[in-house]
Amino acid sequence: MTAAVTRITLEEAADPEAQEAVWSGLRAYNELHSGPGSFDSRPLRVVLRDEAGAPLGGLIGRSYAGWLYVELFHIPEAHRRAGLGREILAMAEREAAERGCIGVRLETMSFQAPGFYARLGYSVVGTLRDFPPGHTRFTLAKRLDGAPLEVSACST
Numbered sequence: 001m002t003a004a005v006t007r008i009t010l011e012e013a014a015d016p017e018a019q020e021a022v023w024s025g026l027r028a029y030n031e032l033h034s035g036p037g038s039f040d041s042r043p044l045r046v047v048l049r050d051e052a053g054a055p056l057g058g059l060i061g062r063s064y065a066g067w068l069y070v071e072l073f074h075i076p077e078a079h080r081r082a083g084l085g086r087e088i089l090a091m092a093e094r095e096a097a098e099r100g101c102i103g104v105r106l107e108t109m110s111f112q113a114p115g116f117y118a119r120l121g122y123s124v125v126g127t128l129r130d131f132p133p134g135h136t137r138f139t140l141a142k143r144l145d146g147a148p149l150e151v152s153a154c155s156t
Contacts, residue, residue, distance in 0.1 A: 030065075039064050044095055046088045048075065059092050061106075068096035070106035085113075089120060093144060103143040110136040117142075125151045 011018070027039045047058040056079065061070040070092065075085045096104055106122070108114050109131075114124070117140050126139035143149050 034065070038066070042099065044068060044092060044099075046091050046095075048079065048084060048088065059088050061092065063096055063099045063101050066100070066102050068092065068099075068101045068104045070104060073106065085116060086120065093142075097144045102145040102147070103141055103149070105139065105141045107137060107139050110138070114138050114140070123149050123151070125149070 030039045031037070041062050041064040044061045044063055045058065048056045050056055057074040057076050059070060060072040061068055063069075073085075073089070075088070093104055104122075105125075106117070108117060120142070122140040122142045124138050125141045128137040128139075131137040141149055141151075
């Protein structure tokens with residue numbers, strides 16, 4: 001009996017089949033430990049549109065594993081400081097709570113909006129210096145269920 005040929009390839013092009021193989025394998029493994037359906041992923045979009053309905057910015061994320069992960073959040077410069085970011089994030093938080101999420105997690109850079117998130121109750125749960133070089137990337141989180149946010153160092 002001969003062993004199957006296995007090879008590793010480095011790819012830049014999007015391959016939905018490869019992405020599904022990675023995601024479904026990871027989800028299956030995770031759900032062995034956390035329960036069926038616990039890693040089902042559901043998109044969430046809160047879009048800022050102009051008068052004609054064209055998208056200008058907004059929030060793109062997904063709920064899974066009991067949390068909302070904010071993947072992208074952008075308000076165009078001309079629309080900042082008008083409360084729109086606060087309103088968009090509040091809308092996403094309300095939807096996340098309705099979906100049963102216990103919290104929200106996101107990332108921002110030192111030159112972006114860490115102060116904005118801090119004012120809205122988000123706490124830094126991780127930092128990565130020099131990402132990009134000369135700046136810091138922050139991971140922030142906020143519990144929506146009223147429980148305290150507990151952060152600990154990773155240990156294996």
